[in-house]
Amino acid sequence: xxxxxxxxxxxxxxxxxxxxxxxxxxxxxxxxxxxxxxxxxxxxxxxxxxxxxxxxxxxxxxxxxxxxxxxxxxxxxxxxxxxxxxxxxxxxxxxxxxxxxxxxxxxxxxxxxxxxxxxxxxxxxxxxxxxxxxxxxxxxxxxxxxxxxxxxxxxxxxxxxxxxxxxxxxxxxxxxxxxxxxxxxxxxxxxxxxxxxxxxxxxxxxxxxxxxxxxxxxxxxxxxxxxxxxxxxxxxxxxxxxxxxxxxxxxxxxxxxxxxxxxxxxxxxxxxxxxxxxx
Ligand code: ZN
Ligand code: FE
Ligand code: FE
Ligand code: ZN
Numbered sequence: 319x320x321x322x323x324x325x326x327x328x329x330x331x332x333x334x335x336x337x338x339x340x341x342x343x344x345x346x347x348x349x350x351x352x353x354x355x356x357x358x359x360x361x362x363x364x365x366x367x368x369x370x371x372x373x374x375x376x377x378x379x380x381x382x383x384x385x386x387x388x389x390x391x392x393x394x395x396x397x398x399x400x401x402x403x404x405x406x407x408x409x410x411x412x413x414x415x416x417x418x419x420x421x422x423x424x425x426x427x428x429x430x431x432x433x434x435x436x437x438x439x440x441x442x443x444x445x446x447x448x449x450x451x452x453x454x455x456x457x458x459x460x461x462x463x464x465x466x467x468x469x470x471x472x473x474x475x476x477x478x479x480x481x482x483x484x485x486x487x488x489x490x491x492x493x494x495x496x497x498x499x500x501x502x503x504x505x506x507x508x509x510x511x512x513x514x515x516x517x518x519x520x521x522x523x524x525x526x527x528x529x530x531x532x533x534x535x536x537x538x539x540x541x542x543x544x545x546x547x548x549x550x551x552x553x554x555x556x557x558x559x560x561x562x563x564x565x566x567x568x569x570x571x572x573x574x575x576x577x578x579x580x581x582x583x584x585x586x587x588x589x590x591x592x593x594x595x596x597x
Contacts, residue, residue, distance in 0.1 A: 326356030332553025337382040338365040347559035355563040361408035370419035408433035415475030434584035437481025473511035483518040486534035509546035523565035524555035544577040
């Protein structure tokens, strides 16, 4: 299915592969979906291995195995060559920020020529907060305190400068847990930390498919990012080929409503702005 008129020539910078243990489909099928949707760029950003854990403790359903990383990079490069005339393929990885393990991550990331690195927080004190099997973890938290902690971890992640763009920056809302306190101050603080760190944020459409049923970030947080001067890009967080570029019309509309006129593309960790399609 084509994207609506004017929505072609966008980028999808958050795409997984079967290597992470919880996505399906051949990489070629993701690329072919991107071409069909009229994207100009697809960035593979599969889950890095759980580098902060001893090898025997890494859940094979949450990230690729360490030995797979070279093969993943080779596969992306193979797709890049094979589809070069139809779509530009970018090399990325979605890497977790885990406080105290910065040196390990820095070493892993230094081994490859990424086009951009996507930084995410899926774990708070070792708890995988986006896993439905660990949903009981929400009962151990005051939801306001959890939001504050989550946003602080996102800010810390950006400040490492390891990441070009930040993934689903309010993932903490995934299952519909809502803070009771007004978040305006927390949003402004986080957006200003992002701006100082020079990172981009993605408008991630996967949230529309989750219990929360809205994109990441919330429109208020997206507006705060715009006001702070933080740029944006697109991510579907596809874990199946048919999810590539899904709901990008909605994402573009939310970006425009927040005040954005363009989005960023990356190559070799250099960014360039591109105009958003008209409404
Ligand atoms: Zn995933
Ligand atoms: Fe993620
Ligand atoms: Fe992802
Ligand atoms: Zn993700």
